[in-house]
Amino acid sequence: MPNLKLIIANKNYSSWSLRPWIALKVKGIEFEEVFSQFDEATGHRHFAEFSPTKKVPVLKDGDLTVWESLAILEYLAEKFPDTGLWPAEQSDRVMARCISNEMHGGFLSLRAECPMNMRRKEEAISVSEGVHKDLRRIIEIWRDCLEKSGGPFLFGDFCNADAMFAPVVNRIAKYQLSDDPVVKRYSSAMTDLPAWQEWEEAGKAEPWIVQEDEA
Structure with a gap:
């Protein structure tokens, strides 16, 4: 055990x-x-x-x-x-911690209006300018990190920063928020993970329904 x-x-x-x-x-x-x-x-x-x-x-x-x-x-x-839960290079670790903290404390509009939901049908909704602002910043982060690291994850190999942004992948897909190539590239890397697929399958199988506020 x-x-x-x-x-x-x-x-x-x-x-x-x-x-x-x-x-x-x-x-x-x-x-x-x-x-x-x-x-x-x-x-x-x-x-x-x-x-x-x-x-x-x-x-x-x-x-x-x-x-x-x-x-x-x-x-x-x-x-x-x-x-390797944080990148090996100090400059990368600094960046990874910065964007992880930004995710932890920010993007409030996206989190409030588009809660994570593994069972939700993929369907676009009307969202506020606050959500669009959050998305622009998230895509900027993903683009900068992937261009520097080469991918497939933000700093090459999966690390804590990827864990922090994992729910965003679900939100963008379920609410049809972006078709940016950077989003498609990063989302594909995340959803191809066996761990992601295990979580998603279990989430979809759950019978419980709760109010869709940020959890």
Whole structure:
């Protein structure tokens, strides 16, 4: 039994759960997946049993509790330094951390108007200028990183920055937000990952329906 336990919520909706989960899977780090279903009626009150913020995901490593997706990814990079969860070159690590933090704290219009949903039919919706602004910045980031690294991922090999942007791939596809060649190229690399396909298949198979707000 692995010592690491990652507590996540519904795979159909939980963008924050996807981030450390896909990083662990892609890098082949053994962990136990623990599922805790969203319960909107109680404000996810049961999350308080394992999370100081009543949010997911949460990583348990023995007696240690790590919450917040980006903090979990940082912890994993420290614990497993040979897995390449951050790029090897210092300048690339700086950039990867910058855009990961930008994703963590930004793109609020996209996250609010276009929540992650693995089961959603691909169909365009009317979105605000705020979403278009978020998209322009995301595409700029992806283009700059891929041109420098050569791809297929933002810094060549999959790293924490890719984990942070993974839910955006679903959002752009499901809401038909862009046909930019950069989006197509990067989205193809992400969705070709066996880890992505495993998560997506599980999300689509879930029977639960919750309100489509950002999870």
